[in-house]
Amino acid sequence: MGHYSYFVTIFLMVAGLYVTIARGNLVKKLVGLSICQTSVYLLYLAPGKLIGATAPIVAPQYATYSNPLPHVLILTAIVVGVATLALGLALVVRIREAYGSIEEDQILAEDGRRDAAA
Amino acid sequence: MLEHLPALQVVVPLMSAPLIVLLRRPGAAWLVSTLASFAAFAIAVALALRVAATGTVSYAMGSWPPPWGIEYRVDALSAFMLVLVAGVAALVMPYARRSVAAEVPERQVYLFYAMYCLCVAGLLGMTITGDLFNVFVFLEISSLSTYVLIALGRGRRALLAAFQYLIVGTIGATFYVIGIGLLYLVTGSLNFVDVAQRLSGVGELRPVLAALAFITVGLGLKLALFPLHQWLPNAYAYAPSVVTTFLAATATKVSVYVLVRFYFLVFAPSQALEGVPVGAVLVALSAAAIVAMSLVAVFQPDLKRMFAYSSVAQIGYITLGLGVANESALTGSLAHLVNHGVTKCALFLLVGGIVLRGGDTSFASLAGLGRRMPWTSFGIVIAGLSLIGVPATAGFTSKWYLIAGAAEQGSWWIVALLVAGSLIAVAYVWRFVEVAYLAPAPAGAAVHEPPWSMRIPQAVAVALCVVLGLFTAFNVGYARRAVDLLLGGGQ
Amino acid sequence: MKNDLVLRVVAKLFMPFMLLFALYVQFHGELGPGGGFQAGVIVAAAVILYAIVFGLPAARRLVPDAIVESMMAIGVLIYAGVGVAGLLMGGAYLDYFVLDRDPVHGQERGIFWVEVGVAITVSSVMLKIFSMFASRGHDPDE
Numbered sequence: 001m002g003h004y005s006y007f008v009t010i011f012l013m014v015a016g017l018y019v020t021i022a023r024g025n026l027v028k029k030l031v032g033l034s035i036c037q038t039s040v041y042l043l044y045l046a047p048g049k050l051i052g053a054t055a056p057i058v059a060p061q062y063a064t065y066s067n068p069l070p071h072v073l074i075l076t077a078i079v080v081g082v083a084t085l086a087l088g089l090a091l092v093v094r095i096r097e098a099y100g101s102i103e104e105d106q107i108l109a110e111d112g113r114r115d116a117a118a
Numbered sequence: 119m120l121e122h123l124p125a126l127q128v129v130v131p132l133m134s135a136p137l138i139v140l141l142r143r144p145g146a147a148w149l150v151s152t153l154a155s156f157a158a159f160a161i162a163v164a165l166a167l168r169v170a171a172t173g174t175v176s177y178a179m180g181s182w183p184p185p186w187g188i189e190y191r192v193d194a195l196s197a198f199m200l201v202l203v204a205g206v207a208a209l210v211m212p213y214a215r216r217s218v219a220a221e222v223p224e225r226q227v228y229l230f231y232a233m234y235c236l237c238v239a240g241l242l243g244m245t246i247t248g249d250l251f252n253v254f255v256f257l258e259i260s261s262l263s264t265y266v267l268i269a270l271g272r273g274r275r276a277l278l279a280a281f282q283y284l285i286v287g288t289i290g291a292t293f294y295v296i297g298i299g300l301l302y303l304v305t306g307s308l309n310f311v312d313v314a315q316r317l318s319g320v321g322e323l324r325p326v327l328a329a330l331a332f333i334t335v336g337l338g339l340k341l342a343l344f345p346l347h348q349w350l351p352n353a354y355a356y357a358p359s360v361v362t363t364f365l366a367a368t369a370t371k372v373s374v375y376v377l378v379r380f381y382f383l384v385f386a387p388s389q390a391l392e393g394v395p396v397g398a399v400l401v402a403l404s405a406a407a408i409v410a411m412s413l414v415a416v417f418q419p420d421l422k423r424m425f426a427y428s429s430v431a432q433i434g435y436i437t438l439g440l441g442v443a444n445e446s447a448l449t450g451s452l453a454h455l456v457n458h459g460v461t462k463c464a465l466f467l468l469v470g471g472i473v474l475r476g477g478d479t480s481f482a483s484l485a486g487l488g489r490r491m492p493w494t495s496f497g498i499v500i501a502g503l504s505l506i507g508v509p510a511t512a513g514f515t516s517k518w519y520l521i522a523g524a525a526e527q528g529s530w531w532i533v534a535l536l537v538a539g540s541l542i543a544v545a546y547v548w549r550f551v552e553v554a555y556l557a558p559a560p561a562g563a564a565v566h567e568p569p570w571s572m573r574i575p576q577a578v579a580v581a582l583c584v585v586l587g588l589f590t591a592f593n594v595g596y597a598r599r600a601v602d603l604l605l606g607g608g609q
Numbered sequence: 610m611k612n613d614l615v616l617r618v619v620a621k622l623f624m625p626f627m628l629l630f631a632l633y634v635q636f637h638g639e640l641g642p643g644g645g646f647q648a649g650v651i652v653a654a655a656v657i658l659y660a661i662v663f664g665l666p667a668a669r670r671l672v673p674d675a676i677v678e679s680m681m682a683i684g685v686l687i688y689a690g691v692g693v694a695g696l697l698m699g700g701a702y703l704d705y706f707v708l709d710r711d712p713v714h715g716q717e718r719g720i721f722w723v724e725v726g727v728a729i730t731v732s733s734v735m736l737k738i739f740s741m742f743a744s745r746g747h748d749p750d751e
Contacts, residue, residue: 020289029285033289037292040292040295040296043296044299075644079731080255080258080262084258084288087265087284088284089742090742091269091281093742093745094269095281097745098274098277111278122701122702129689132689133686136681136682136683136689137686140679140682179701180701180702180704181701181706181707
């Protein structure tokens with residue numbers, strides 16, 4: 001069971017994808033996307049910590065240090081995730097103002113009605 | 119300054135975006151954006167000439183030598199793509215002044231140009247970088263700005279199209295990150311060349327295969343590989359005309375370029391692809407794309423949507439060549455990146471002219487266009503011929519190589535498929551000809567072409583469709599060099 | 610919420626400590642967890658606390674919209690400018706080694722200015738996102 005971080009990663013990834021695909025509410029889709037991205041952070045970070053290694057600050061009494069590179073990569077990925085979430089929510093606010101609803105089936109029905117009337 | 123051209127290629131459009139945000143006025147925003155695009159094009163041409171003369175150019179960002187630092191690597195394949203992206207970005211800019219002023223509200227025009235510069239910087243960065251994670255960073259820069267650009271289209275359907283593209287595109291980017299995370303865990307490096315070298319020594323094949331799968335699906339979502347293409351028709355149909363033109367010509371092509379880099383320069387040299395039927399799967403999906411999407415295009419009620427579905431079918435041609443993977447087919451695929459880019463650029467520039475003058479691109483309102491906008495209709499017919507693949511147009515050169523590649527392999531059903539695809543393309547181009555030239559124009563319709571600032575880029579793009587069919591030194595010649603690089607394993 | 614005495618006093622008490630902590634996180638990024646992004650978010654959180662308790666117009670008087678938009682662009686230009694400074698001093702783009710006579714000190718300088726640029730951009734972007742969402746439905750022309 002030394003691989004429990006990978007089990008958590010896969011659970012989060014699949015749960016996030018399920019929420020994105022199966023839920024019709026636009027905000028829930030964004031939340032699912034966020035959960036899926038969080039699983040990716042775990043995928044990178046957990047193997048970065050080496051067993052018996054210390055934090056990556058040079059000190060004379062330590063020989064092995066944990067890998068700081070995944071942390072840098074994930075900082076970037078977190079910022080990208082935040083920007084995507086903000087953009088998605090801004091789009092949801094505009095869609096709500098334009099369509100009156102944030103349920104996907106109601107929005108598509110509204111578009112279908114507009115198409116049929118045109 | 120000349121040795122810093124690889125860095126400047128990305129930095130010039132990237133720095134012009136905050137400059138536009140500070141300047142705020144629409145005229146100044148357009149001017150800065152145009153200067154940045156032309157500068158980027160000049161740098162791309164200079165880099166392409168340098169690579170043709172002296173070989174691969176490697177630039178270490180921050181003077182950290184690869185593989186510890188991020189490397190910008192310009193070889194035949196990336197120089198090819200840089201010229202395409204920067205060229206389309208520059209060509210569209212003079213056209214954009216009137217088109218964007220008509221389609222985007224005035225107080226958002228400067229934001230439009232800032233996002234456009236960021237998109238150009240992102241696509242150029244994706245092309246030029248030699249670091250796996252850097253590709254993801256630039257991929258997200260270009261994707262996020264694309265979502266904003268699409269959402270700036272008129273009407274509320276643009277918002278929904280942008281949201282759907284956001285969900286699908288972010289899933290694609292997330293899968294790509296998972297793939298390169300697995301590659302990093304297995305090899306310990308993030309540099310393309312270094313990962314390729316280390317991958318051949320890896321014993322555990324399962325993470326590598328998982329990485330291959332995740333990267334294929336992730337990039338497949340971005341390049342609209344059938345059946346991952348659902349976001350494309352809505353995004354192209356409801357975005358502003360300039361955005362549709364730029365995206366159709368460049369965004370999916372750059373994702374194809376990254377996929378080609380992974381398949382031939384990272385996975386192929388290692389043992390990972392032995393026994394995995396990647397080629398067969400690509401050929402099957404591409405065949406479905408070509409036939410199904412061309413047929414769907416024939417039945418669309420709107421000109422923009424028709425060309426959007428046609429784009430998915432043409433991407434099927436490109437991935438078909440990747441699946442067959444011999445020298446001729448690969449040359450056809452890479453040449454088609456440029457040929458299709460130029461063709462769709464011309465088509466959507468012309469459609470944007472129709473939007474400026476009439477507002478509606480549904481077939482019902484295009485009746486008699488041949489009399490109301492003669493040059494525009496003629497241009498669409500010429501570009502349509504390139505789409506079909508008539509000899510002496512750009513589309514013919516790449517389809518010729520694809521057919522030759524399939525014939526060399528002995529897969530005659532693929533040759534039949536390619537010919538069938540062209541015949542269906544005749545059907546949907548004929549739809550436009552029928553409506554524009556054979557339907558009577560509404561009474562009192564005068565000749566009303568778009569202004570000269572739009573007509574000149576349209577004319578250049580349409581002329582390129584024909585010129586690239588006759589003088590193939592750039593599209594086929596450079597594609598051949600790139601194929602030598604790919605099949606030679608990066609030497 | 611601005612009529613509640615406890616909230617008003619606590620918000621006003623907290624803000625300077627939050628801003629100070631943000632500066633601490635900003636400058637200790639190379640020695641511990643921290644850096645530009647984290648510091649920017651804490652600065653934005655301080656101003657957003659003020660906006661939540663006292664209302665958005667009061668926060669707008671505190672930090673005008675024009676300044677927030679300019680800060681977004683200026684932060685990016687500072688970051689890119691450090692890269693250009695590396696070019697002008699004779700190294701590659703974003704080369705920190707040439708920014709000082711001693712390469713190690715040059716690294717410190719480069720990282721310092723880059724993180725300043727990041728903090729400026731991130732704080733203004735977070736604040737702008739908050740004020741855009743919060744003002745929706747109040748401004749008729751947004």
